[in-house]
Amino acid sequence: MGSGEQLPGIPVFDGHNDVLGRAFENSTYDFVEGTDTYHLDLTSALEAGFAGGLFAIFVPPREVETKRARSFGDGLTTPGTVPLPRAQQAAATMFSQLRRYIERSQGKLHMARTAEEARRALAGGSVAAVCHMEGAEAIDGELHALDLYYEAGLRSLGITWSRSNRFGCGVPFGFNRTPDIGPGLTRAGKDLVRRCNELGIMVDVSHLNAKGFRDVARISRAPIVASHSNAWKISPSTRNLTDDQLDAIRDSDGLVGVNFGVQYLRPDGQATTDTPLERFRDHVEYIAERIGLHRIGLGSDFDGVEIPQEIGSVRGLPRLMHAFADWGYSDEEIRGIAYNNWMRVLTETWE
Numbered sequence: 001m002g003s004g005e006q007l008p009g010i011p012v013f014d015g016h017n018d019v020l021g022r023a024f025e026n027s028t029y030d031f032v033e034g035t036d037t038y039h040l041d042l043t044s045a046l047e048a049g050f051a052g053g054l055f056a057i058f059v060p061p062r063e064v065e066t067k068r069a070r071s072f073g074d075g076l077t078t079p080g081t082v083p084l085p086r087a088q089q090a091a092a093t094m095f096s097q098l099r100r101y102i103e104r105s106q107g108k109l110h111m112a113r114t115a116e117e118a119r120r121a122l123a124g125g126s127v128a129a130v131c132h133m134e135g136a137e138a139i140d141g142e143l144h145a146l147d148l149y150y151e152a153g154l155r156s157l158g159i160t161w162s163r164s165n166r167f168g169c170g171v172p173f174g175f176n177r178t179p180d181i182g183p184g185l186t187r188a189g190k191d192l193v194r195r196c197n198e199l200g201i202m203v204d205v206s207h208l209n210a211k212g213f214r215d216v217a218r219i220s221r222a223p224i225v226a227s228h229s230n231a232w233k234i235s236p237s238t239r240n241l242t243d244d245q246l247d248a249i250r251d252s253d254g255l256v257g258v259n260f261g262v263q264y265l266r267p268d269g270q271a272t273t274d275t276p277l278e279r280f281r282d283h284v285e286y287i288a289e290r291i292g293l294h295r296i297g298l299g300s301d302f303d304g305v306e307i308p309q310e311i312g313s314v315r316g317l318p319r320l321m322h323a324f325a326d327w328g329y330s331d332e333e334i335r336g337i338a339y340n341n342w343m344r345v346l347t348e349t350w351e
Contacts, residue, residue, distance in 0.1 A: 014053030015257025015299030016228035039302035052128030087137035135161035158204040175269040184211035223254035228299030250291035257299020260307040
């Protein structure tokens with residue numbers, strides 16, 4: 001399909017957004033009512049073909065935790081651990097906020113607990129929210145809370161954000177360093193992976209360090225998913241995936257959701273929005289050559305990072321779909337990246 005042809009509207013399922021964290025931190029933010037200040041709101045999502053994605057429950061660090069930073073040398077640090085009561089209170093608030101958005105949306109937003117519920121939104125007219133935890137701080141070491149969160153709708157779990165918790169070690173933010181920093185999963189972390197497999201909760205390795213990643217790859221029976229990460233070979237951020245990690249994702253028939261964050265796209269790691277879409281293409285092509293195009297999706301990180309100004313917000317998704325067509329991708333390949341590859345992984349993990 002060339003640049004002069006019209007690309008039909010293609011729905012998008014996205015691997016990560018921070019809508020719930022924004023609402024938790026800023027009482028003026030309203031996903032349903034919308035605002036031009038942020039990347040994502042319900043009206044813009046529907047108009048742009050955003051049909052669903054992982055809505056992250058993330059407990060932001062507080063000053064007292066930042067002061068207890070863990071050092072990994074060479075200036076690399078992560079915030080201190082989050083106390084279980086604060087994490088559970090924050091998680092309950094964000095769960096509740098999502099439910100209230102759903103109630104106010106007049107049927108335009110729903111929680112997806114099954115792959116079929118996620119697919120339904122692709123037909124148009126609604127957005128499917130998959131409840132995701134970015135960091136397992138709100139889960140106790142005995143995993144009692146995990147079952148409760150599952151009943152509430154939790155279907156995806158990142159074991160760590162970029163800090164340590166009782167389950168493992170998150171990779172610190174850094175550049176020109178590999179993610180092989182810090183120890184692997186704890187015994188509780190390994191039990192967490194097994195219990196997620198039993199329940200049908202997708203395990204997300206974005207933000208997890210290399211040793212923890214290898215533990216997940218060894219233990220998990222489900223496809224390995226990095227919901228919003230890029231190729232370390234192109235942009236050597238600690239948050240990106242090395243070739244060995246990409247190979248493990250390939251071998252598990254998993255998926256990489258390519259992150260829109262400019263600091264994870266650029267070879268120089270700079271957080272400038274004046275970053276051409278070709279840098280995004282570079283990561284897609286490199287990862288596809290390593291693991292196959294059918295194992296690539298989108299992981300925008302909307303409202304969590306600075307993104308290329310050519311995308312700008314969720315309203316830029318049709319522009320990205322047209323860019324794929326201009327780059328020579330077929331309609332079938334674009335639909336795979338936009339939603340079909342995610343649907344495959346969710347189906348295999350949940351059902």
